[in-house]
Amino acid sequence: MALIVQKYGGTSVANTDRIQNVAARVKALWQRGNKLVVVVSARSGVTNELISRAKALHATPDDREMDMLLAVGEQETIALLSIALHAIGVPACSRTGAQAGILTDTLHTRARIARVTGGDIPARLDEGKVVIVAGFQGLSTGNEITTLGRGGSDLTAIAIAAAIKADLCQIYTDVDGVYTADPRVVLNARKLPEIAYEEMLELASSGSKVMQSRSVEFAQKYNVPFEVRSSFNDKPGTLVKANAKTMEDAVVSGVALDRSQTRVTVSDIPDTATAVAGIFDALGDAGLNVDMIIKNLGTNGRANLTFSVNTDQFARTEKVVGEALKSLGSGSVRATGEVAKVSIVGVGMTSHPGVAATLFKALADAGVNSDLITTSEIKIAVAVDPAKADATVRAVHEAFRLHEVVPVG
Amino acid sequence: MALIVQKYGGTSVANTDRIQNVAARVKALWQRGNKLVVVVSARSGVTNELISRAKALHATPDDREMDMLLAVGEQETIALLSIALHAIGVPACSRTGAQAGILTDTLHTRARIARVTGGDIPARLDEGKVVIVAGFQGLSTGNEITTLGRGGSDLTAIAIAAAIKADLCQIYTDVDGVYTADPRVVLNARKLPEIAYEEMLELASSGSKVMQSRSVEFAQKYNVPFEVRSSFNDKPGTLVKANAKTMEDAVVSGVALDRSQTRVTVSDIPDTATAVAGIFDALGDAGLNVDMIIKNLGTNGRANLTFSVNTDQFARTEKVVGEALKSLGSGSVRATGEVAKVSIVGVGMTSHPGVAATLFKALADAGVNSDLITTSEIKIAVAVDPAKADATVRAVHEAFRLHEVVPVG
Numbered sequence: 001m002a003l004i005v006q007k008y009g010g011t012s013v014a015n016t017d018r019i020q021n022v023a024a025r026v027k028a029l030w031q032r033g034n035k036l037v038v039v040v041s042a043r044s045g046v047t048n049e050l051i052s053r054a055k056a057l058h059a060t061p062d063d064r065e066m067d068m069l070l071a072v073g074e075q076e077t078i079a080l081l082s083i084a085l086h087a088i089g090v091p092a093c094s095r096t097g098a099q100a101g102i103l104t105d106t107l108h109t110r111a112r113i114a115r116v117t118g119g120d121i122p123a124r125l126d127e128g129k130v131v132i133v134a135g136f137q138g139l140s141t142g143n144e145i146t147t148l149g150r151g152g153s154d155l156t157a158i159a160i161a162a163a164i165k166a167d168l169c170q171i172y173t174d175v176d177g178v179y180t181a182d183p184r185v186v187l188n189a190r191k192l193p194e195i196a197y198e199e200m201l202e203l204a205s206s207g208s209k210v211m212q213s214r215s216v217e218f219a220q221k222y223n224v225p226f227e228v229r230s231s232f233n234d235k236p237g238t239l240v241k242a243n244a245k246t247m248e249d250a251v252v253s254g255v256a257l258d259r260s261q262t263r264v265t266v267s268d269i270p271d272t273a274t275a276v277a278g279i280f281d282a283l284g285d286a287g288l289n290v291d292m293i294i295k296n297l298g299t300n301g302r303a304n305l306t307f308s309v310n311t312d313q314f315a316r317t318e319k320v321v322g323e324a325l326k327s328l329g330s331g332s333v334r335a336t337g338e339v340a341k342v343s344i345v346g347v348g349m350t351s352h353p354g355v356a357a358t359l360f361k362a363l364a365d366a367g368v369n370s371d372l373i374t375t376s377e378i379k380i381a382v383a384v385d386p387a388k389a390d391a392t393v394r395a396v397h398e399a400f401r402l403h404e405v406v407p408v409g
Numbered sequence: 410m411a412l413i414v415q416k417y418g419g420t421s422v423a424n425t426d427r428i429q430n431v432a433a434r435v436k437a438l439w440q441r442g443n444k445l446v447v448v449v450s451a452r453s454g455v456t457n458e459l460i461s462r463a464k465a466l467h468a469t470p471d472d473r474e475m476d477m478l479l480a481v482g483e484q485e486t487i488a489l490l491s492i493a494l495h496a497i498g499v500p501a502c503s504r505t506g507a508q509a510g511i512l513t514d515t516l517h518t519r520a521r522i523a524r525v526t527g528g529d530i531p532a533r534l535d536e537g538k539v540v541i542v543a544g545f546q547g548l549s550t551g552n553e554i555t556t557l558g559r560g561g562s563d564l565t566a567i568a569i570a571a572a573i574k575a576d577l578c579q580i581y582t583d584v585d586g587v588y589t590a591d592p593r594v595v596l597n598a599r600k601l602p603e604i605a606y607e608e609m610l611e612l613a614s615s616g617s618k619v620m621q622s623r624s625v626e627f628a629q630k631y632n633v634p635f636e637v638r639s640s641f642n643d644k645p646g647t648l649v650k651a652n653a654k655t656m657e658d659a660v661v662s663g664v665a666l667d668r669s670q671t672r673v674t675v676s677d678i679p680d681t682a683t684a685v686a687g688i689f690d691a692l693g694d695a696g697l698n699v700d701m702i703i704k705n706l707g708t709n710g711r712a713n714l715t716f717s718v719n720t721d722q723f724a725r726t727e728k729v730v731g732e733a734l735k736s737l738g739s740g741s742v743r744a745t746g747e748v749a750k751v752s753i754v755g756v757g758m759t760s761h762p763g764v765a766a767t768l769f770k771a772l773a774d775a776g777v778n779s780d781l782i783t784t785s786e787i788k789i790a791v792a793v794d795p796a797k798a799d800a801t802v803r804a805v806h807e808a809f810r811l812h813e814v815v816p817v818g
Contacts (some may be wrong), residue, residue, distance in 0.1 A: 016465045053489055056425045058496040065495070068503050069488035072481045079478035080462060086474070087467040094477050099552070143508070 001033040002167040003125070007135060007157035010044035011174050012231035013077050022172075022231065023084040026130060030090055035125045037164065039135045039157040040081055042073025063108035067137075067147045071097070074134035074153070081132050092130040095119060097137035097145075101163070102156060104138035104146045111138055111146035113155065113218070116163040125164075133160060151212025158215050162222035169219075169226035170237075171211065176230035177238035178203065178210055180402035181255040185390050188403040192253060194239045196347045199253045202379040205289075206256035206343035216240065251355055252346035252400045257393050259340045259386060260311040261291075263372070266321055269331040271303035279305065282324040288317050292341070292372040292383055308339055308372060308383055339372065340389035343381035344396060350377050362399035368392050410442040411576040412534070416544060416566035419453035420583050421640035422486050431581075431640065432493040435539060439499055444534045446573065448544045448566040449490055451482025472517035476546075476556045480506070483543035483562070490541050501539040504528060506546035506554075510572070511565060513547035513555045520547055520555035522564065522627070525572040534573075542569060560621025567624050571631035578628075578635035579646075580620065585639035586647035587612065587619055589811035590664040594799050597812040601662060602645070603653035605756045608662045611788040614698075615665035615752035625649065653756075660764055661755035661809045666802050668749045668795060669720040670700075672781065675730055678740040680712035688714065691733040697726050701750070701781040701792055717748055717781060717792055748781065749798035752790035753805060759786050771808035777801050 006026070013019050022038075030036050050069050054061040061069075078094035085092035101117030124131050135153025140146045148155050154171055161169035178200065181189040195203075197220035204213040210228055219226055219240065229237025269275050276295065283290055293307040309317045318333055325331040349355050359380055363370060368391070372383035384392050397403065415435070422428050431447075439445050459478050463470040470478075487503035494501035510526030533540050544562025549555045557564050563580055570578035587609065590598040604612075606629035613622040619637055628635055628649065638646025678684050685704065692699055702716040718726045727742055734740040758764050768789055772779060777800070781792035793801050806812065 016462070019466065050485070053425070053485075054492050057428065057489060057493040061492045062495055065488045065491045065503060068491075068505075069485060072485050072488075075484070076459065076462075076478060076481050079474045079481075080466060082474045082477075083463050083470045084466040086471055094474060096477075096554075145505075 001035075003035045003164065004029065005037045005039065005157050005161040005164070005166045005169045006172060007039040007153055007170065008041070008172045008231055009153065009174065010041040010047070012172055013040050013081065014044045019077075019080055019084045022081060023088055023090070025231070026085060027088055027090050030130055036130045037121060037125070037133060037160055037166070038081065038130060039133045039153055039160065040074060040077045041135050041153040042070075043077055046073040046076070064144060067108045067145050070147050071134070071137045071145045074136050078132045078134045085130060085132075090130055091128060092132055093124055094132045094134070095121065096134045097156065098139035100133045100156075100160060102138035102159065104140050104148070106140045106142050106144070106146070108140075108144070108146055110149035111140060113138065113148070113159050114141070116159045118160060118163040121160070122164055151215050154211055154215040155218055158219045158222075158224050158226060161224045161226070162218070166224070169224055171226055171228050172231035173210065173228060174230065174232070175210060175228070176233060176235050177228055178208070178240070179254065181393055181397045182257060185257065185393050186255070186397045189397065190403050190405070192238050193236070194241065195253055197240060197242060198378055199345050199347055200240045202343065202345040202376065203254055203256050206258055206341065206345065206379065206381060208254075208256045251348040251352040252344045252402065254345055255393050255396050255400075255402065256343045256345060257340060257389055258343075259389055261308040261339045261341050261383065262311045262314045263306060263308055263336045263339050263383065264290075264314065264317060264321070264333065265336040266305040266325070266331060266333045268298065268302050269305065269325070269328060271297060271301050275328055276303070276305065278328065279321055279324045282320050283317065286316060286320045288313055288320060290317075292374040292381060294372060306336065306372065308341065311338065338386050339383040340386040340392075341381050341383055342389065342392050342396060343379055344400065345379045347378050349380075356380055358399055359396060362395045363392065366391055366395035368395075410444075412444045412573065413438065414446045414448065414566050414570040414573070414575045414578045415581060416448040416562055416579065417450070417581045417640055418562065418583065419450040419456070421581055422449050422490065423453045428486075428489055428493045431490060432497055432499070434640070435494060436497055436499050439539055445539045446530060446534070446542060446569055446575070447490065447539060448542045448562055448569065449483060449486045450544050450562040451479075452486055455482040455485070473553060476517045476554050479556050480543070480546045480554045483545050487541045487543045494539060494541075499539055500537055501541055502533055503541045503543070504530065505543045506565065507548035509542045509569060511547035511568065513549050513557070515549045515551050515553070515555070517549075517553070517555055519558035520549060522547065522557070522568050523550070525568045527569060527572040530569070531573055560624050563620055563624040564627055567628045567631075567633050567635060570633045570635070571627070575633070578633055580635055580637050581640035582619065582637060583639065583641070584619060584637070585642060585644050586637055587617070587649070588663065590802055590806045591666060594666065594802050595664070595806045598806065599812050599814070601647050603648045603650065604662055605653040606649060606651060607787055608653070608754050608756055609649045611752065611754040611785065612663055612665050615667055615750065615754065615788065615790060617663075617665045659755060660757040660761040661753045661811065663754050664802050664805050664809075664811065665752045665754060666749060666798055667752075668798055670717040670748045670750050670792065671720045671723045672715060672717055672745045672748050672792065673699075673723065673726060673730070673742065674745040675714040675734070675740060675742045677707065677711050678714065678734070678737060680706060680710050684737055685712075685714065687737065688730055688733045691729050692726065695725065695729045697722055697729060699726075701783040701790060703781060715745065715781065717750065720747065747795050748792040749795040749801075750790050750792055751798065751801050751805060752788055753809065754788045756787050758789075765789055767808055768805060771804045772801065775800055775804035777804070
C-alpha cells in the first residue's frame with residue numbers, strides 16, 4: 001500500500017478505448033489498496049485544434065485568453081476519466097489545477113509554479129477516492145487560469161507528488177523508459193532501470209524527448225523520485241532519483257542525439273568581454289539557449305563567435321543578435337549550416353578520466369569530424385554533420401559498450 | 410451610452426465566421442460608447458459531442474463530473490470571442506461563471522442561482538473593456554463547477570444584468586422576436602414589439618420555444634427588461650418587461666402551440682379529495698407538470714381523471730401514478746392518445762369578457778372539438794387533435810385578428 005501519483009499524457013487518453021485502458025490500470029492499483037492521484041493531459045489533438053481555432057481569429061492571440069482556452073483540454077479529460085472509473089466501480093473525483101491548489105505566477109502560457117497546496121486531495125484520498133487532476137494548468141496570484149507551458153502535465157504530477165509526499169510518481173508516456181540511446185537508431189540500445197536526476201537533465205537538454213528539464217529540476221529540488229514508463233505495456237520503466245545505482249556501475253549512461261541544431265556565426269565584433277557578454281546577455285534575456293560556443297580571433301582586435309541553437313529558434317536568435325550588434329556598431333550574424341549534436345552523459349564521468357579519449361577515438365574511427373565541442377561535469381557534446389549523426393551515435397554507443405551492463409574504465 | 414448585457418446562443422457562435430460576426434456587432438455598440446457584457450453559450454454541437462463522449466463511457470454519468478465536462482464548452486467560446494475582439498481592436502477579457510460570481514446551490518446539472526456578485530465585471534467595464542462571460546455555469550457553495558441546466562445561458566445574462574443594474578439585456582437567438590404565432594404555421598403572424606413578463610411566461614409554458622420559463626421568472630422577480638432578437642439580422646426584436654404596451658392595446662397577445670402532449674387517463678380511483686390529491690402530490694414531487702385536468706364521476710363512488718403531460722414525460726408519469734395507485738389499492742393508468750395544446754395568451758384577457766366565446770366560436774367554425782380545457786388569468790388552452798393543430802392555430806389567430814395592430818373587445 002502506497003501513495004502514488006500517476007501521470008498519463010495525451011496519447012494515453014486520446015479516445016474512449018484508451019481512457020478505458022487507463023481506468024483499468026488505475027483500478028488494478030487501487031484494488032491493491034494504494035492511494036492514487038492521477039494527473040492527465042488533454043486528449044492528443046485537442047490542444048492543437050484549440051490553437052488553430054484561436055489562430056483563425058488572431059495571428060498572435062492574447063496569452064491570458066490562450067490559457068483560458070487551452071485549460072479546457074485537460075478539464076475535459078479529468079471528467080471523462082472519472083466517469084470511466086465510475087463505470088468500473090472505482091470511486092473517483094476530478095479536480096482542476098485551481099482546485100488542486102497549483103498556484104502559479106502570472107506569466108500566462110508559461111507560468112511557473114509558486115506553491116502547491118494539494119487542495120482537498122488528501123481528504124478525498126482518505127475517503128477512498130481516486131483523485132483525477134488536470135495537468136498543465138494552475139491558478140495565478142491574480143485569480144486567473146494559467147498554463148504551465150511545455151511539459152506542464154509532468155510538472156503538475158511531480159509538484160503534487162511533492163506536496164502530498166507521495167511514495168512514487170509514475171510518468172506514463174509513449175516510450176517505455178530512458179534508453180542508453182534512441183532504440184530507433186541503435187538497435188541494441190538498453191533501457192536503464194535507474195538514472196540520476198543530473199543525467200536525466202543532461203539527456204533532456206541534449207535532445208532526448210522523454211521529458212522537459214523543468215520537471216526533472218523540480219523533482220530534483222524536492223527530491224521526488226519518479227518512474228518513466230509506457231501506458232501501452234506493463235514493463236517496468238526507468239526510475240529517476242537522487243542516488244541511482246548506475247552511478248556506481250557505469251561511466252556513461254547514455255548517448256543523446258539532437259538533430260535540429262543550427263550553427264550560427266557572428267562575425268567581426270570587438271574582441272572585448274563587454275561585446276561578447278552583450279550578445280549572450282541579449283540571448284539570455286530573450287530566453288534563447290545557445291550551446292557549444294567557440295570564439296575565433298580575427299585581425300585588428302576583432303573576433304568571430306560560433307555557436308549552435310535549436311533550429312526552430314534561429315529566426316529569433318538572428319533578430320536578437322542583430323539588435324545587439326546595432327548597439328555595438330559593427331558585426332554581422334548568419335547561419336553557417338545545420339549540425340546534429342551527439343552527447344554522452346554520465347554521472348560517473350567526473351571520477352573517470354579517459355572518457356573524452358574514448359569518445360574522440362570512436363569519432364576518428366567512424367571518420368567523423370567535429371569542431372564544436374562542449375563539456376559539463378557529466379556530459380560531453382560534439383556537433384557533427386547531420387548526415388553522419390546516426391552512424392556517430394552507433395559508434396559511440398558501441399565504444400562505451402552501453403548495450404552491456406558492465407562498468408567501464 | 411448605456412450598460413448593456415448581451416447573450417449569444419450556440420448557433421450564433423458556431424464557427425469562426427459567426428464568432429467574427431458577433432465580434433463585429435459588439436464592436437459597433439462598444440464604439441458608440443456603451444459598456445458591454447457579453448454572455449455566450451458553447452458552440453452548437455459541442456455540448457452534444459461532450460455528452461456522447463461521456464455516454465460512451467457510462468450510461469448514466471455522474472452529475473458532478475458532467476458539470477466539470479460541459480462547463481468546458483462555454484469556456485472555449487469566451488476565450489475565442491475575446492480573441493476575435495482583440496483582432497478588431499476591442500479590449501476584451503473573458504470570465505468563467507465562477508469568476509463572474511455566479512454562485513449556485515449544489516444541484517449539479519440543474520443548479521439554481523443563489524447569488525450573483527458580478528465579480529470584477531464593473532471594474533473591468535470602467536477600464537473600457539468588454540467583458541465576455543461564460544453562460545450556463547456557476548460555482549457552488551461547495552466550490553465546485555455547476556451548470557444551470559436548460560436555458561442556463563439566458564439565465565446567466567439576466568442574472569448578471571440584475572447584478573450590475575444593466576439598462577438592457579439583449580437575448581440573441583435564432584428567432585428574431587416573439588410572434589403572435591409560429592410564423593411557420595401562420596404566415597401573417599406579427600412580431601410583437603413588446604410583451605409582458607406574465608405573457609412571456611404563459612407562452613413559454615405553452616409550447617413557445619423562445620425561452621425557458623425560469624429565465625423569464627428571474628427577470629420578472631428582479632425587474633430586468635430584456636429584448637429577444639436575432640443575431641443574424643439587425644431588426645429590432647421583442648422587448649419583455651413589466652408594463653408592456655400591448656397590455657393596453659390587445660386582449661390576446663399570441664397563440665401558442667405545443668404538439669407533443671399525451672392524454673393520460675387514470676381510471677377507477679376513489680372519488681375522494683385524498684385520493685386525487687395523492688396522485689397529484691406524487692406527480693408534483695417527481696417534478697412532473699400536468700395540465701388540463703378533468704375529473705369524471707364513475708359508478709359506486711369511483712372516479713376517472715384525465716390530464717395531459719409532455720409526451721417525453723409520459724413514461725415517468727405512468728410509473729409515478731402507478732406507484733401512487735398501488736398505495737390506493739385500486740385504479741389503473743394509461744395513455745389515451747396524443748393531443749396538441751393550443752393556447753391564447755394575453756394580459757388584457759382579465760378585463761375583457763367574451764374572449765372564451767370568441768375562442769370557442771373560432772373552434773366551432775373550424776370544426777375542431779376539445780374536451781380538455783384549462784384557463785389561467787391570462788391564458789385559455791384547449792387540447793385538440795394533432796392533425797388539426799395547425800388549422801386551429803390559424804383559425805384562432807384570424808378570429809382575434811392578431812395580424813393587425815388593433816384593440817379587440
